Amino acid sequence: AQKVTQAQTEISVVEKEDVTLDCVYETRDTTYYLFWYKQPPSGELVFLIRRNSFDEQNEISGRYSWNFQKSTSSFNFTITASQVVDSAVYFCALKGGETSGSRLTFGEGTQLTVNP
Amino acid sequence: EAGVAQSPRYKIIEKRQSVAFWCNPISGHATLYWYQQILGQGPKLLIQFQNNGVVDDSQLPKDRFSAERLKGVDSTLKIQPAKLEDSAVYLCASSPRGRGYYGYTFGSGTRLTVV
Numbered sequence: 001a002q003k004v005t006q007a008q009t010e011i012s013v014v015e016k017e018d019v020t021l022d023c024v025y026e027t028r029d030t031t032y033y034l035f036w037y038k039q040p041p042s043g044e045l046v047f048l049i050r051r052n053s054f055d056e057q058n059e060i061s062g063r064y065s066w067n068f069q070k071s072t073s074s075f076n077f078t079i080t081a082s083q084v085v086d087s088a089v090y091f092c093a094l095k096g097g098e099t100s101g102s103r104l105t106f107g108e109g110t111q112l113t114v115n116p
Numbered sequence: 117e118a119g120v121a122q123s124p125r126y127k128i129i130e131k132r133q134s135v136a137f138w139c140n141p142i143s144g145h146a147t148l149y150w151y152q153q154i155l156g157q158g159p160k161l162l163i164q165f166q167n168n169g170v171v172d173d174s175q176l177p178k179d180r181f182s183a184e185r186l187k188g189v190d191s192t193l194k195i196q197p198a199k200l201e202d203s204a205v206y207l208c209a210s211s212p213r214g215r216g217y218y219g220y221t222f223g224s225g226t227r228l229t230v231v
Contacts, residue, residue, distance in 0.1 A: 043205060047220070091159075105161075108157055108158050
């Protein structure tokens, strides 16, 4: 079985603050993929990033960065200099490999509110 | 490239009534997923199709939910009879193939309210 845990249910910050969203996962597969999605109030799921289990390099995209640590089964997401438009629910998700088929298992989400 | 189309966008029904949702995946995508997202939770997989065959329906409440994907293209998810706890957003997603990673595209969802 696979599981994704996002311990932070809600986070509130003031604009321009940095914020980190935590994600811890469990899987028995040796090959797997990790994702982050953004869900704004309109409801659609917006893909942000995918990382496979063999690539532990951190990634930066503009104000977004991701820290993948296989040793601690974590895939954390940092927003630098947050903006009001970053307010949304953010989901971490896991797609397993040999034992899990191609289903995506989502965490419960973190509601991020960025106040002006 | 057109996205995953879902209809209706919103639906309000009374408990014990029936309802159906429709999904048209991206052209050529072999795999289609239906997810249920209850307010305040992450999406949960209900059923996965590979072409027109069911790959995974382990979390589908089969006593009231059914789904089909005729000709391996469009799909319909039905609830009969609906319960209050079925109130949720129903998301459809598609991907080119089942194994490995080939990307997922989600539709905008159908928001169901059961009163």
